[in-house]
Amino acid sequence: MLVIPPVTCKSWCQTMDCKQQTTHNNGATGHGHCQLKLVNFEAHDNHISHETQGLSKKHLVVRRGKPFKFTLMFHGRSWDPHTESLALEVCLGGLSETIPVQFSDMQSDPHQWSAKIYPGNMHPASVTIYICSPVLSSVALYDLLVHIETKWNRRSYAVGTFVLLCNPWLNDDTVYMPLDVHKQEYIKSDYGLVYMGSNININQRPWSFGQYEPGVLEACLKLLQITPQHLSNKHKDYIQRADPVYLSRVVCAMVNCNDDLGILEGKWQGSYKGGVKPNEWSGSAEILHQWVSSNFSPVRYGQCWVFASVLCTVMRVLGIPSRVVTVFNAAHDGDASLKVEEFYSSRGEKLNLSKDSIWNFHVWVECWMRRPDLGAGFDGWQVLDPTPQEKSAGIFRCGPSPVVAIQQHCFGAPYDTPFVYASVDADIVRLILHNGQVVGRAVDTEWVGQLIYTKSAGSDSPENLTHTYKSKQSKRRRETSSQRGRSPSLEVSLNIDGVPSVGSSIRMYVTVKNQSSNPRVLMEHLNAQMKEYNSGPKESFWKIHKEVHIQPHEVLTLQHTIPPSEYESILAGDDIVNLAVVIKDVKTKERVLDTQEFNIRTPQITIEIEGGDSIQMKEQHTAQVSFTNRFTKALNESVLTVEGCGLLHGKHEARLSLLKPGETIVKKVSIMATSPGTKLLLATFSHNNSHTVVSRGFHKVSVRPAL
Incomplete structure (x- = not known):
């Protein structure tokens, strides 16, 4: 229930002090007119009806395209519809729209604002009005005014504010999502799982999206008010906020602080002094609260899963269905060649020489929306990546790129589709160097994007999304063109036995196949290095060099073990092990290479x-x-x-x-x-x-x- 305060004078709504709010026409004086006393925003009923319970205790929060109600209570006398017209005015910055209040038998345009009174909603001292926004209204905090007008005067009241969000429950909204279980998971759920580690040993980390924590909705609204787009042209920004494609690009850029007053500062190596290590965050609310309370100074520090999880929170708050997605073995292809080079020494040591990189996992967000700018064939899940890697239209952001465009290789589809495609399907060219010269080469078309995971709707089990990104044609190409660990006469493969755990030995098998008709003397070079998920390897902590004799067309299996004593002293909880084997023919100097990367299961x-x-x-x-x-x-x-x-x-x-x-x-x-x-x-x-x-x-x- 809201007591009507004195009205503040604003240029766009012609209001005056409550005690002197009457505007007289032709010198006539209005006597015995009805006066607005109280407004009840019916927050409890509206929040249930609009699926916005718990989002805010400060504001009425409703969804676009769906009516919400509020009740006007009068003193002096009741409102007389025969002699007094009633109108509402919604204001957004310098924009405003006046809405005449009609009775329910009058038809209204669903693409325009409307306000109706239904039979039974008028009482001697009150009236309940249902107001409905256009289905493609802008997401924002609106001001609401009430005007009561006779032929003698007009009385205006600023009655309060309301927040308008996207509406996945409404078929005509561009973010409409048909299944209730999906709306529950991708809009209403404040809990999620982030998948990390390696494709051999996948870890899951819970994340609290926190959209129902006090102040989170207000932080998301404030974010929209301090974007470069809003600060440079408020009018244009307010109008464009009706489009979830625009909203998603703006918010994606604001999650990192590289170009603006964004939320998070990224850091991937060195000391985290002066901030929080990315691994120590477990929810978005604390990050958003810290950002707001510091007057929008960037929160330190984030990495990909932190950026993505915060973006997911903001998008769910704004009403755009979203989920956090992990790509295992994600390529960063800066030159758009769809190839990433990796370099190894002739003894199996991985070298830090590549301009591009492969992350053992990378986390981004998928948002659900129609793409009228591209056509119905590109509707559905869209990739958004707020981790600052490459610029899109001059700003550190990525997407929204339609998942179906990635699967179908539609590289012309905006936004940033080639970069996202390379992340999940680039080829790796592995080069063996000896004295600065390339002495071996293998192309691996299977390593990148081996698994793509998200939390399943309604359960804590993972959902495999790999097939939504990779077509059958792409799979056939990978099966026929991969040369991993092969040469015309020699083949090698490296496999890990099970999932290694702390305190137990790491067991591996090297399988060598002699495809020639001659016996051969080979040298086996096996090398293990620790690395972080997103960086090159460190110095070797274990290696072995061994002479091997193999007969014509023989297949040899060589077993090796790394005891715990070899790795426990250097193990960190989130480290990855890079393991590589180089097999060299002593006589012909022919070399072949195979690799594996895995994380060690830590104690629970x-x-x-x-x-x-x-x-x-x-x-x-x-x-x-x-x-x-x-x-x-x-x-x-x-x-x-x-x-x-x-x-x-x-x-x-x-x-x-x-x-x-x-x-x-x-x-x-x-x-x-x-x-x-x-x-x-x-x-x-x-x-x-x-x-x-x-x-x-x-x-x-x-x-x-x-x-």
Whole structure:
């Protein structure tokens, strides 16, 4: 319920102080006129009807193209429709539209604003009005005015504001999504999973999108108000905000801070002093709150999954269905050649010589929308990538690129389709160098985009999207043209036995096939290096060089083992191992190469909630967090840390000076949820033997509203 305040004078709505708000015509005086006393925005009913419950306690939040109601209450006398006309005015910056209030039997244009009174909604001292925006209205915070006019005078009232969002529930909206289970997952759900690691050992990290946390919707609206487009031309920006293609490009650029007052600053190497390590974030709300409270200084630091998850939050808040997607073995092809070169020494060591790169995983966002600018064939999921890699029209952003355009190789489809296509389907050319000369070459058409994953709708299992990006023709091309680990007379393949875990040996098999009719003497060079998911390898931590004798047409399988003692001292929780084998014919100098990259499964952190994972808001519960040392040696200065936005204040730690093999460290914390929805408890384990976090644990908590 809103008490009408004195009206503030604004040039575009001709309002005056509440006590003197009457405009007289021809000197006539209006006596006994009705006066507006209160406005009830019916927020509870409107938010249920518009699927916007919980998005804001400060604003009425509704979706475009669907009527919402509010009730006017009068004092003095009731409104008389026979002698007084009633009109509404919606204002957006310097734009405004006056809407005459009609009775329900009058037809209205669905592409225009309308305001109606239905039978039974008029009472002696009040009237309920249903206002409906055009289906392609701009996403923004609007001002609402009420005008009561007779032939003698006009009284105007500024009655409040409302937020208008896109409407995936409405068939005529360009973001319409038919299935309820998809709308629940891609609009309403505040919880998701991000897939990371390598295609051999996929890890999943929960993320709290946090669109129902206080202040998140307001932060998203503020983001729209400080974009370069809005600051340079408010009028044009407001009009273009009706288009989700435009919105998505603008928001995508604002998630990184490279060109504007954007949310996140990226950092991929070196010290993270002065900020938060990207791995330590678990939700978008904290990032958005920090950005707003710092007067839009960039939050430090983000990497691809942080950029993508924050973008997903903003898009869901604005009403555009969105999901976070991971590409395993994603290519960064800066020169648009659709080829990425990798260099290896003749002894199997990977060299940092390439201008382009392959990330073990890369995370972006898919948004659902029609593409009237391209035609119906390009409707559906569109790739948006806010990680600042390459510029699009002079700004660090990428997309929206239709997934179907990537699959069908329609490189002319805007925006940035060739770059996205290369990310999932570029060829890798692996070159073996000896004394600066190329002595071996292999083309791998299968490595890039091996798997493309997102969280399934309605469950925590992954959905494989690879087929939506890669056509059958592309698959046939890869099957027939790949030369990985082959030459005319020699073939090699490298395979890992299972998924290696901390504390256990890494076992691998090198299979060599002699396709010639002669016996051969070969040299096997096998090399292992640690690397981060998005960078080149570090120095080798294990290598072997061995002479091998092979008979004509023989197939040899060579087994090798890396014991834990060889890697535990340098292992960091998120590191990848690059393993490469070079087989050399001693006589002919012929060389062939094969590679594998994988992450080592780290020990698990166990999190248990007393009484189960569904808790009630504002009730105390106990969570027990534990970590067991699975390493083969004792760990010094062990620290187990627990935190959880909306469940805990700050970080809670347990410390042990010495954690022996097989021993467990435990931390109990008391949690209390401050708001309903899905919350995450996050736990990390580190020790003095390693400079980084060794293991991470996450636990999903479902919070019911207070009774």
